[in-house]
Amino acid sequence: MSQNQIPVIVNGATGKMGREIVKAVAKEPDLILMGAIARNPEVQGKDAGEIAGLSEPLEVPITNQLEPMLGYVAGERQMLPGVMVDVTHPDVVYDNVRSAIAYGIRPVVGTTGLSPEQLRDLGDFAEKASTGCLVIPNFSIGMVLLQQAAVAASKYFDHVEIIELHHNQKADAPSGTAVQTAQMLAEMGKTYNQQQVEETEKIAGARGGLAEEGIRIHSIRLPGLIAHQEVIFGAPGQIYTLRHDTSDRTCYMPGVILAIRQVQKLKSLVYGLEKIL
Numbered sequence: 297m298s299q300n301q302i303p304v305i306v307n308g309a310t311g312k313m314g315r316e317i318v319k320a321v322a323k324e325p326d327l328i329l330m331g332a333i334a335r336n337p338e339v340q341g342k343d344a345g346e347i348a349g350l351s352e353p354l355e356v357p358i359t360n361q362l363e364p365m366l367g368y369v370a371g372e373r374q375m376l377p378g379v380m381v382d383v384t385h386p387d388v389v390y391d392n393v394r395s396a397i398a399y400g401i402r403p404v405v406g407t408t409g410l411s412p413e414q415l416r417d418l419g420d421f422a423e424k425a426s427t428g429c430l431v432i433p434n435f436s437i438g439m440v441l442l443q444q445a446a447v448a449a450s451k452y453f454d455h456v457e458i459i460e461l462h463h464n465q466k467a468d469a470p471s472g473t474a475v476q477t478a479q480m481l482a483e484m485g486k487t488y489n490q491q492q493v494e495e496t497e498k499i500a501g502a503r504g505g506l507a508e509e510g511i512r513i514h515s516i517r518l519p520g521l522i523a524h525q526e527v528i529f530g531a532p533g534q535i536y537t538l539r540h541d542t543s544d545r546t547c548y549m550p551g552v553i554l555a556i557r558q559v560q561k562l563k564s565l566v567y568g569l570e571k572i573l
Contacts, residue, residue, distance in 0.1 A: 302376045303369050304556060305331035305401070307392055308383040309358060310339050310347050313406060313545055317381055318348040320549040327556060330378065331365040332358045362392065366399040379556050382407050386468045390414045397427050402559040404552070405431045408472030419565040428562025432569050433472035435551030439525065440570045442540045443477050446527045449536055450484045453529035457489070457504070461516040461524040469515040470505060473525060476568065482508035 304321050308314040309332035321327045322345060332344035337360075339347055345354030359365065369378035380396040382389055386409025396403045397418070410418070415431065422429040434440075450456065460474040481488070489510040497503055504514035522542045529536040542548075551569050558572040566572065 299374055300376070301326055301328045302556060302560065303328055303330040303372055303378040305333065305362075305365055305369060305378065305380040306344070306383070307333040307362060307380055308385075308407070309344055310334040310336055311383060313383040313548070315348040316545045316549060317383065317552055318344050318354070319350060320546075320553055321556075322348075322350060322354060324553060327553070328375075329354055329356050330369050330372070332356050333360065333362050333365060334358050335360050363395055363399075366396055366401050370399045370401060377402055377560060379404055379559055381552065381556065386410070390418070393418055393429065394421060397422050397425050397429060400425070400427060402428045402562070403430070404555045404559055405429070406435060406548075406552070408433055409468040410472075415565070415567065423564040426563045428559040429565040430555045430559045430562070430572070431565065431567045432551065432555055433476045433567075434523070435548035435555070435569060436523075436540065436542065437551060437569075437573075438540050438547070439473060440573060442525065442527065442538050443480055443570070445538050446477060446529075447480055447484065449527075449529050449538070450481050450486070450488075453531050453536065454486070455489050455530040456481060457512045457514065457528050458507075459514045459516065459526040459528070461518070461521050463521050463523075464517040464519050466517060469517070470507075470513040471515070471523070471525070473523075474513045474515070475507065477525070477527060478507035478509075478511045478513060481511060 306317050321329050339358045341357050343353040344356040378401045380401050381404045382392050383406045389407040393403045458474050460471045487509045504512040524541045527538045
């Protein structure tokens with residue numbers, strides 16, 4: 297440990313994203329893994345590096361005790377402020393993030409499913425505590441570029457729908473990325489998809505979920521998928537499709553590492569990877 301290293305807690309350390317984050321943090325000389333949190337009783341006490349697939353142990357045992365770990369890292373005054381990367385579950389992410397802020401630990405949140413009300417509450421709490429917090433629906437640089445291209449296209453197209461595709465272990469739908477994309481399009485100040493006919497759904501939900509400003513989002517959950525999104529614009533005589541596909545979760549790691557470093561500079565909650573690029 298040194299005064300120039302950022303101590304990191306990975307919450308959800310044994311999940312698919314968590315294991316990749318453990319490996320990514322271990323490679324960076326300015327970061328040090330201080331805690332690995334997981335609920336699974338079968339991994340308690342095992343080395344986080346070995347579970348992640350590293351060739352050598354990190355000497356960081358997996359524990360299910362988040363708050364004691366937050367307190368421990370907060371007490372390491374000889375180091376930079378700690379960061380908690382949360383990749384857990386929508387049911388617990390709000391409490392995790394609030395606890396981290398209370399201990400002065402900076403949250404980097406990759407877990408989706410926070411409601412607008414929860415985001416506002418966490419934003420108020422972070423600002424009062426002068427503690428940085430990053431909520432990132434998608435850590436992929438490619439997805440940020442897709443969203444920017446979609447915003448640019450929205451100036452010229454009045455009809456758009458979003459399709460997001462994920463593995464069948466994802467608990468929330470639609471994805472946080474799809475919701476964020478719809479929000480960005482809605483911020484352009486126009487209403488999309490003016491109804492041409494009176495539609496009737498023969499099966500409820502066939503037309504997808506209705507997001508802001510008339511934008512439809514369709515969610516697909518299948519084994520074999522990781523994370524994918526299409527934004528489809530339509531106009532007379534043409535279709536313009538933007539698509540982003542992930543084939544390996546390593547694509548998220550540059551964004552995760554950037555977020556860990558950048559959250560140190562913040563004093564409030566910031567939403568979206570594009571805000572720190």
